Amino acid sequence: MSLAKLVKKEVMAVLKSPAFIMGLAFMAIYFIALGRIMGVATEQAVREAIGAPAGVLIEDDNYFTARIVYAVNMSLKGRLIAVRTVEEGLQRFLVVISIPRGFGSSLLGPNATSYVYGYITLDRASMFQQARVGVVTAIARAFGETAKLLVAVERGINVTELSKVVTARVETRVGSRTINLDVLSSLLGSTMMFAILIGILAMMTLMYSAQAVASEKEEKAFEMLLTLPVSRSTIAIAKIAGAVVISVFMVVIYFAGFSYMMSAIPQVDQTTGAAASAWSLWDLITYLGSSGISLLVISIGLMLLFSGALGLLIGILSNDTRVAGALAGPVGAVLYVGLLATQFIGVPLGAEASLLGATVYGLPLAIVVAFISGDRTIALLALGLSATVVIAVLAAVVKVFGSERILIGVSIRRRPK
Amino acid sequence: MGRSVYTSIAVDVVNLTKIYPGGVKGVDDLTFRVSSGEIYGLLGPNGSGKTTTLRIIATLLKPTKGSVKVFGYDSILNAVEVRKLLSYLPEEAGAYRDLTGLDFIKFMLGMRLKDRELEEAVEEAISIADLGSDIKRPIRGYSKGMKRLLALSTVLASGSKLVILDEPTAGLDVERSIRIRSLVDEFSRKRGVTVILSSHNMLEVEHLCDRVGILYRGRLAAEGSPSDLKARYSARNLEEVFVKTVGGLSIVSR
Numbered sequence: 205m206s207l208a209k210l211v212k213k214e215v216m217a218v219l220k221s222p223a224f225i226m227g228l229a230f231m232a233i234y235f236i237a238l239g240r241i242m243g244v245a246t247e248q249a250v251r252e253a254i255g256a257p258a259g260v261l262i263e264d265d266n267y268f269t270a271r272i273v274y275a276v277n278m279s280l281k282g283r284l285i286a287v288r289t290v291e292e293g294l295q296r297f298l299v300v301i302s303i304p305r306g307f308g309s310s311l312l313g314p315n316a317t318s319y320v321y322g323y324i325t326l327d328r329a330s331m332f333q334q335a336r337v338g339v340v341t342a343i344a345r346a347f348g349e350t351a352k353l354l355v356a357v358e359r360g361i362n363v364t365e366l367s368k369v370v371t372a373r374v375e376t377r378v379g380s381r382t383i384n385l386d387v388l389s390s391l392l393g394s395t396m397m398f399a400i401l402i403g404i405l406a407m408m409t410l411m412y413s414a415q416a417v418a419s420e421k422e423e424k425a426f427e428m429l430l431t432l433p434v435s436r437s438t439i440a441i442a443k444i445a446g447a448v449v450i451s452v453f454m455v456v457i458y459f460a461g462f463s464y465m466m467s468a469i470p471q472v473d474q475t476t477g478a479a480a481s482a483w484s485l486w487d488l489i490t491y492l493g494s495s496g497i498s499l500l501v502i503s504i505g506l507m508l509l510f511s512g513a514l515g516l517l518i519g520i521l522s523n524d525t526r527v528a529g530a531l532a533g534p535v536g537a538v539l540y541v542g543l544l545a546t547q548f549i550g551v552p553l554g555a556e557a558s559l560l561g562a563t564v565y566g567l568p569l570a571i572v573v574a575f576i577s578g579d580r581t582i583a584l585l586a587l588g589l590s591a592t593v594v595i596a597v598l599a600a601v602v603k604v605f606g607s608e609r610i611l612i613g614v615s616i617r618r619r620p621k
Numbered sequence: 622m623g624r625s626v627y628t629s630i631a632v633d634v635v636n637l638t639k640i641y642p643g644g645v646k647g648v649d650d651l652t653f654r655v656s657s658g659e660i661y662g663l664l665g666p667n668g669s670g671k672t673t674t675l676r677i678i679a680t681l682l683k684p685t686k687g688s689v690k691v692f693g694y695d696s697i698l699n700a701v702e703v704r705k706l707l708s709y710l711p712e713e714a715g716a717y718r719d720l721t722g723l724d725f726i727k728f729m730l731g732m733r734l735k736d737r738e739l740e741e742a743v744e745e746a747i748s749i750a751d752l753g754s755d756i757k758r759p760i761r762g763y764s765k766g767m768k769r770l771l772a773l774s775t776v777l778a779s780g781s782k783l784v785i786l787d788e789p790t791a792g793l794d795v796e797r798s799i800r801i802r803s804l805v806d807e808f809s810r811k812r813g814v815t816v817i818l819s820s821h822n823m824l825e826v827e828h829l830c831d832r833v834g835i836l837y838r839g840r841l842a843a844e845g846s847p848s849d850l851k852a853r854y855s856a857r858n859l860e861e862v863f864v865k866t867v868g869g870l871s872i873v874s875r
Binding site for chain 2: 419420422423424425427428430431432433434435608611612
């Protein structure tokens with residue numbers, strides 16, 4: 205009996221807190237909205253890829269090639285439509301298959317192997333945009349199977365004596381640039397990995413600084429601090445700097461631990477391909493070069509500064525540590541889950557990517573996109589946006605420090621009946 | 622903003638009104654003066670405006686109307702100057718859990734003093750706090766009384782001309798309360814430090830304060846030296862004065 209009462213008290217004590225309820229309600233609405241957006245994006249990507257026609261560019265005038273293409277098109281129910289150039293094809297279709305010169309003759313040659321090129325345009329990178337890649341692989345497979353049969357007939361041998369005869373090399377068009385698919389997935393994968401790691405730290409910084417100020421208020425040491433003969437903005441700046449220093453400690457320790465963990469895992473066999481290379485931060489580092497790395501380091505700094513300042517703001521406006529925790533949790537989760545959601549919604553691989561900068565947490569992604577699409581202004585714009593947001597939050601912190609809100613907090617009061 | 626000519630007046634509170642967001646009136650048109658070197662006590666029931674008044678003097682809150690001057694400096698226009706002159710002990714003042722008592726003393730005093738002065742003040746604070754070897758232990762292990770003495774030691778040793786103490790002995794045992802009272806008395810008499818304190822403890826106020834202001838609903842219900850007040854209300858002690866001034870208006874919540 206008394207246990208039930210005690211449990212009830214524990215639950216009620218939390219449930220009665222307006223901050224907790226608001227945080228909970230906000231999270232629910234946020235996740236529902238996010239779920240809708242991600243669902244629609246996924247549906248759209250899958251729908252457009254399935255059964256869509258594909259362009260085919262035949263550069264080989266071999267009779268054998270013509271036979272293969274004809275047979276493949278039959279098996280694909282006429283999905284292949286001839287195009288004159290890759291560019292023209294990509295304007296009309298999601299994917300273009302290019303049959304290079306010498307395709308037919310090398311199939312008939314001693315090695316009996318050849319390759320096709322697959323071209324896709326990526327305007328955004330997400331898990332479900334991979335559907336386009338799927339279309340290319342499916343068509344390449346059809347070419348492989350058909351070619352195998354025809355090569356066997358031509359040579360008068362059993363088809364089982366032939367191994368894989370056609371391989372596909374997938375090139376992606378991002379803006380005006382062409383980039384190999386494996387390289388692209390590796391870059392985006394490791395950027396995400398990087399963002400997730402830093403995101404965890406940024407979230408911890410946010411929680412830590414919110415709780416630190418709130419507990420300082422609870423211990424009343426805060427009031428003694430505020431009556432010291434220094435200006436409020438000095439105290440505010442010191443607090444932000446303190447939060448950043450602590451999070452930098454955390455970053456160093458975490459990254460050291462993480463790199464050790466990664467180095468302790470034995471190298472994965474190269475033939476397994478993309479999965480092994482998709483998580484290599486080293487690829488990212490070599491691709492970005494020193495200017496890209498400096499931008500990433502700046503983005504780490506901005507994320508930590510942002511989190512620290514946001515945490516302080518939450519801590520100052522909360523009356524106690526419980527409220528601070530109830531607010532900091534959802535705010536951090538919104539930023540973090542938003543970052544993860546970009547995997548589903550898709551990272552725009554164009555100028556729109558700079559808008560990611562406004563979330564600060566999305567800045568590293570925007571920087572990598574800028575490098576992939578070859579448009580550095582995206583990175584600078586995103587950086588500018590992030591910096592603006594961070595400065596606005598810092599200004600808010602300094603302003604609140606100068607006001608009485610710092611002591612009396614923001615209370616959510618019910619109107620007396 | 623120079624110093625005013627009333628240098629003998631430590632704190633000048635004029636028509637002070639404080640209305641909190643939401644419309645709650647903390648202080649209502651309050652006026653009183655504290656002379657330099659005086660120990661002034663604010664008495665009153667919970668919610669009568671004692672803490673609000675002290676916080677405004679300490680530059681923590683801003684008045685809605687009226688003004689506060691500390692040794693001639695305006696508490697809003699010259700907040701940093703005012704803070705240089707005063708030290709504030711909040712109600713139930715705690716300290717940073719994970720610092721040691723000594724760290725806390727060094728930090729608080731280090732924000733006001735330096736070099737030789739700082740060293741001397743730290744020594745003094747250590748002797749006021751009287752925590753023995755516990756001074757080098759983390760504050761999280763301290764009892765309420767130990768924390769209070771630690772916080773008070775930084776306030777008294779700071780060398781500030783004005784010391785504001787919000788319920789300095791609330792919740793402490795008799796021994797510690799007596800020690801704190803004698804310390805406050807000593808600092809006021811020997812060093813001419815001006816003290817404003819708030820209290821629920823009538824005995825404390827009666828024995829320690831030169832003058833007392835009785836606050837009720839943000840207004841000054843009575844003011845004077847303990848003996849004056851007793852005579853005026855023909856009361857045996859301050860408690861009776863308190864009940865007679867405030868009790869007619871409402872039942873004192875205790």
